[in-house]
Amino acid sequence: MAGGGAARSDDPPLFACEDIRLELGGRSILHGISLEVRPGEVLGIIGPNGAGKTSLFEVLSGRIQPKSGRVLFRGEDVTRLPLHVRARMGVGRTYQTPVVPDELTVGQTFKAARQAYRPYLTRFDAEYGAELVHLNVDHDEPTSRLETMNRRKLLLACLLMRRPPILLMDEPAAGLINSEVDEIDHLIRMLSKEMNVAVVIVEHRIELLETIADRVMVMDAGEVIASGSLTDILRDPKVHAAYFETMDDEAAA
Numbered sequence: 001m002a003g004g005g006a007a008r009s010d011d012p013p014l015f016a017c018e019d020i021r022l023e024l025g026g027r028s029i030l031h032g033i034s035l036e037v038r039p040g041e042v043l044g045i046i047g048p049n050g051a052g053k054t055s056l057f058e059v060l061s062g063r064i065q066p067k068s069g070r071v072l073f074r075g076e077d078v079t080r081l082p083l084h085v086r087a088r089m090g091v092g093r094t095y096q097t098p099v100v101p102d103e104l105t106v107g108q109t110f111k112a113a114r115q116a117y118r119p120y121l122t123r124f125d126a127e128y129g130a131e132l133v134h135l136n137v138d139h140d141e142p143t144s145r146l147e148t149m150n151r152r153k154l155l156l157a158c159l160l161m162r163r164p165p166i167l168l169m170d171e172p173a174a175g176l177i178n179s180e181v182d183e184i185d186h187l188i189r190m191l192s193k194e195m196n197v198a199v200v201i202v203e204h205r206i207e208l209l210e211t212i213a214d215r216v217m218v219m220d221a222g223e224v225i226a227s228g229s230l231t232d233i234l235r236d237p238k239v240h241a242a243y244f245e246t247m248d249d250e251a252a253a
C-alpha cells in the first residue's frame with residue numbers, strides 16, 4: 001500500500017474482470033461484465049436495486065464462481081481461487097452490512113484478524129489500521145455495543161492492516177449520517193490518492209461518487225449500460241431511464 005500519485009491510463013490494470021457471466025438459482029444474473037481499475041484509481045458502480053452489483057462483487061472477491069469469464073489480479077488469472085486466497089493476495093472486500101463478531105471485544109477482534117493472516121500480523125499492524133480509520137474505542141469494548149460507524153471502522157482497520165492494494169467496497173456509507181459519510185469519503189480519497197490503493201465502490205449516493213470516483217460504471221439488469229465520467233453518465237438517457245426513473249418510482253411509492 002506504499003507509494004502515491006494519481007492513476008494514469010497507460011498504467012497496466014491492477015485488477016480486472018473480463019466478460020463475467022453468472023447464473024444463480026437457474027437464472028442468468030450477470031451477462032458479460034468487464035471492468036478494470038488501476039493503482040490509485042476509484043471506480044464507482046451504480047445501478048438500481050437488483051442490477052447485479054453485489055453479485056458482481058461476490059465473483060470479484062471469490063465467494064461465487066462465474067459461469068464464464070475471468071478475474072485478473074496483477075495480470076494473473078485468479079478466477080478459480082477462493083475468497084481467502086484472494087484476500088491473502090491483497091484483494092480486500094467490505095460488505096453492505098458491517099457484521100462484527102459480537103461475542104468478542106474490539107481487542108479480541110483485532111487479535112483474531114492478525115492471526116488470520118500468514119505470517120501473523122503484529123500489534124503495530126493493528127495500530128496502523130486503527131489509526132488510518134481514526135478508530136477511537138476502548139479495546140475492552142464488546143463489538144456488539146459499537147455504533148454502525150465504529151463497526152465499519154473496526155472492520156476496515158482489520159482489512160487495512162494487511163495493506164491491500166485493491167479494495168472492493170460495497171456501499172460503505174450505508175446506514176451512516178452525513179458527517180460520517182464525509183469521513184468515509186475522506187478516507188477513500190486518502191487511500192487512493194495518497195497511498196495508491198485501487199478502489200471499486202458500489203454506491204447508491206451519487207454525491208459520494210461525485211467527490212471520489214475517477215470513473216463511474218452503471219449497471220442495469222446484469223449489464224453495463226454506461227461508463228465514463230460522472231458528468232457524462234448523468235447526461236446519458238439510458239442511465240436516466242434505468243436509474244433515476246426507478247429511484248423516482250421508489251421515492252413516490
Ligand SMILES: Nc1ncnc2c1ncn2[C@@H]1O[C@H](COP(=O)(O)OP(=O)(O)OP(=O)(O)O)[C@@H](O)[C@H]1O
Pocket residue numbers: 024025027029047048049050051052053054055056
Ligand atoms: N443466491 C441467489 N439466487 C438467486 N438469485 C439471486 C441470488 N442472489 C441474488 N440474486 C438475484 O440476482 C439479482 C441481482 O442481485 P444483486 O443483489 O447482485 O443486485 P444489486 O445490484 O446488488 O442490488 P441492491 O442494490 O438491491 O443491493 C437480483 O435479481 C437478485 O434477486
